[in-house]
Amino acid sequence: xxxxxxxxxxxxxxxxxxxxxxxxxxxxxxxxxxxxxxxxxxxxxxxxxxxxxxxxxxxxx
Numbered sequence: 001x002x003x004x005x006x007x008x009x010x011x012x013x014x015x016x017x018x019x020x021x022x023x024x025x026x027x028x029x030x031x032x033x034x035x036x037x038x039x040x041x042x043x044x045x046x047x048x049x050x051x052x053x054x055x056x057x058x059x060x061x
Contacts, residue, residue, distance in 0.1 A: 009049045014040035018047035 010016040018040045026034040039045030 011040060011043040011047055011049050013042040014047065016047045018043055018045045 011018065020038050021035045022038055024034045024036060028034060040047075043049055
């Protein structure tokens with residue numbers, strides 16, 4: 001049987017990879033690297049885009 005995927009839209013800016021770990025080049029005392037977590041600006045780290053439906057308004061009489 002075919003599997004149905006949920007109706008979620010992946011963010012077009014980050015393609016669903018909403019967070020990235022960026023190294024600064026520095027190291028901690030134990031030898032591990034110092035990293036910064038950077039989130040996508042468009043989806044704010046969620047990886048999906050909420051679909052907003054347009055509001056229909058009646059014009060005229």
